[in-house]
Amino acid sequence: MKSLTLDHASFWYPATESPALRDVSLEVAPGEVVALVGALGAGASTLLLVAGDLAPRMTGGRLEGTAARRDRSGIVLPTPWTQVSGMAFTVWDEVAFGPANLGWPAHEISRQVDRALERLELVPLASRDPATLSGGELQRVIIAAILAMDPGLVLFDEPAAELDAEGACTLWRLIRVLAKEGKGILLATSALDALPEVADRVVWLEQGAVRAVGTPDLLAEAAACEAGLGTSVATVWRDSELPEPAPLTIIDAVRRWR
Amino acid sequence: MIPALRLEGVSFSYGTVPVLANVSFSIASGERVALLGRNGAGKSTLVRLIAGLQRPDQGTVWVGDWDTRDCVPEQLAWRVATVFQHADQQLFATSVRDDVSFGPRALGVGEREVQRRTDSALQDVDLTAHADQHPYDLPPGLRKLAALAGALALEPALLVLDEPIIGLDRALRARVTRALLERSAASVALLVITHDLTFAAETFDRGLVLDRGTLACDERLVSLLGDATRLEPLGLVPPPMAALSTALGLPGRPVREAEVARELARVARGRLAP
Numbered sequence: 001m002k003s004l005t006l007d008h009a010s011f012w013y014p015a016t017e018s019p020a021l022r023d024v025s026l027e028v029a030p031g032e033v034v035a036l037v038g039a040l041g042a043g044a045s046t047l048l049l050v051a052g053d054l055a056p057r058m059t060g061g062r063l064e065g066t067a068a069r070r071d072r073s074g075i076v077l078p079t080p081w082t083q084v085s086g087m088a089f090t091v092w093d094e095v096a097f098g099p100a101n102l103g104w105p106a107h108e109i110s111r112q113v114d115r116a117l118e119r120l121e122l123v124p125l126a127s128r129d130p131a132t133l134s135g136g137e138l139q140r141v142i143i144a145a146i147l148a149m150d151p152g153l154v155l156f157d158e159p160a161a162e163l164d165a166e167g168a169c170t171l172w173r174l175i176r177v178l179a180k181e182g183k184g185i186l187l188a189t190s191a192l193d194a195l196p197e198v199a200d201r202v203v204w205l206e207q208g209a210v211r212a213v214g215t216p217d218l219l220a221e222a223a224a225c226e227a228g229l230g231t232s233v234a235t236v237w238r239d240s241e242l243p244e245p246a247p248l249t250i251i252d253a254v255r256r257w258r
Numbered sequence: 259m260i261p262a263l264r265l266e267g268v269s270f271s272y273g274t275v276p277v278l279a280n281v282s283f284s285i286a287s288g289e290r291v292a293l294l295g296r297n298g299a300g301k302s303t304l305v306r307l308i309a310g311l312q313r314p315d316q317g318t319v320w321v322g323d324w325d326t327r328d329c330v331p332e333q334l335a336w337r338v339a340t341v342f343q344h345a346d347q348q349l350f351a352t353s354v355r356d357d358v359s360f361g362p363r364a365l366g367v368g369e370r371e372v373q374r375r376t377d378s379a380l381q382d383v384d385l386t387a388h389a390d391q392h393p394y395d396l397p398p399g400l401r402k403l404a405a406l407a408g409a410l411a412l413e414p415a416l417l418v419l420d421e422p423i424i425g426l427d428r429a430l431r432a433r434v435t436r437a438l439l440e441r442s443a444a445s446v447a448l449l450v451i452t453h454d455l456t457f458a459a460e461t462f463d464r465g466l467v468l469d470r471g472t473l474a475c476d477e478r479l480v481s482l483l484g485d486a487t488r489l490e491p492l493g494l495v496p497p498p499m500a501a502l503s504t505a506l507g508l509p510g511r512p513v514r515e516a517e518v519a520r521e522l523a524r525v526a527r528g529r530l531a532p
Contacts, residue, residue, distance in 0.1 A: 040397060040399050040425070040427045040430060041397060078398050078424075078425055079344070082346075132272060132275070133298070134298040135302065135344070136296075136297025136298070137297050158398075158424070158425055161421075161425055162453075164296045164493055165453065165455075166493050167297055168453075169495075190426070190427060228427055228428030228429050229428075231498075232497075232498035232499060232515070233498060233502055235515070236499065236502070236515050236518050236519050236522065239519040240520075240523040240526065242523070242526055250498065250501055250502050253502060253505065253506065254506065257506050
């Protein structure tokens with residue numbers, strides 16, 4: 001069974017007439033990283049909420065079609081300060097909050113928390129009060145808190161937005177490691193230049209519907225670049241009216257330029 | 259000419275945790291300055307000091323000829339407009355329009371002028387179509403833009419923005435760049451925190467880099483952003499355009515997209531010439 005299967009999913013927020021998602025069918029296999037790209041408001045965040053069983057369960061509204069998950073899912077929201085529990089006075093306790101609520105034995109909670117802190121390079125901050133952290137540090141805490149619950153499907157909504165360059169690199173590498181461990185990953189991001197290294201598949205959303213699906217090479221195509229969804233290198237190559245095909249990455253560009 | 263902003267030997271700690279140590283710089287009217295550095299380097303704390311929400315332990319923050327120690331934040335709002343990192347916490351009205359107009363109305367400008375500033379600020383960041391919506395019905399990126407519109411509507415001498423383009427797509431990022439360039443052309447000084455060095459390259463001329471609370475670098479972005487060996491110890495990596503310029507050996511090592519595109523086309527034409 002797939003980590004996630006959306007079958008003809010359409011979703012309406014409460015008191016709205018037009019759907020935020022339109023007839024979306026999508027699968028994420030265990031070990032696969034699928035990236036959602038699109039203009040702001042294209043439906044990527046809504047799709048993650050539906051995939052994580054938060055919409056309509058928490059948001060209200062109406063879902064047509066189905067969303068099925070093989071395992072428990074975890075979602076990283078784009079605004080870490082809205083996801084922090086507010087009930088923990090150390091980073092360690094914050095990360096332990098989720099596993100503790102799953103009713104796990106203490107030694108398993110400790111094992112998962114220590115592992116998650118290590119993976120997000122948060123060990124030096126373990127005894128800090130989450131309220132004193134910078135936005136990027138808090139974002140890493142939230143990611144650790146989700147991973148400590150060991151979800152089979154991890155949903156990321158702009159997870160690198162608050163992170164500095166080193167934090168973003170750590171995260172992108174970690175996402176590949178999580179996939180290798182067999183987790184399904186669904187990732188909404190505007191960090192298009194990271195996707196050639198991170199994503200197995202790219203889903204382009206437009207006005208709530210799937211416009212195109214492909215490998216990250218999709219982000220070098222003319223239509224994607226025109227829609228502002230090309231990688232920086234592909235976009236500037238096309239702006240320069242250099243010959244097709246446009247390179248996806250700097251390495252590709254160097255190869256083409258010779 | 260008095261700078262729009264001047265910090266003199268500013269140090270600050272949260273309790274026993276030191277955050278900023280002996281930071282000094284000044285920004286002239288119309289200057290466009292990016293504030294860069296790792297998470298936890300002290301960038302957001304600097305914003306709070308400039309907005310008058312914190313007082314320096316040592317040193318002085320001057321906004322024009324005002325010492326921020328002598329001012330309450332609402333006084334400083336005459337000269338400084340700020341978008342904080344967690345802009346959601348700045349939004350409180352039930353419509354985007356009411357939120358944006360709150361600032362100029364609180365300053366006591368006439369109602370007609372409030373309307374003009376509100377309309378103009380909404381238009382500047384492409385939010386006119388969302389003016390009557392509740393801010394919390396908008397996605398996070400647009401909520402940040404609503405806070406930015408509120409700051410623009412104050413028509414300040416100094417704009418201080420903490421990560422204004424998080425969650426925005428390419429078109430809206432370009433729109434923010436355009437709005438900031440227009441304000442700078444009208445002599446507004448800009449100090450903007452960002453981790454997005456592409457946005458930094460497109461929008462700003464000068465870069466300040468904070469490293470563990472000290473000012474590690476203050477120079478022209480065009481020379482800094484292409485220099486991977488200097489960026490690395492500061493926790494920064496060259497943005498894609500700078501890396502591409504270097505990798506392809508483009509003359510002048512441009513870092514802005516339009517300049518890279520122009521150079522690529524020019525060099526390619528030269529290769530084809532007989």
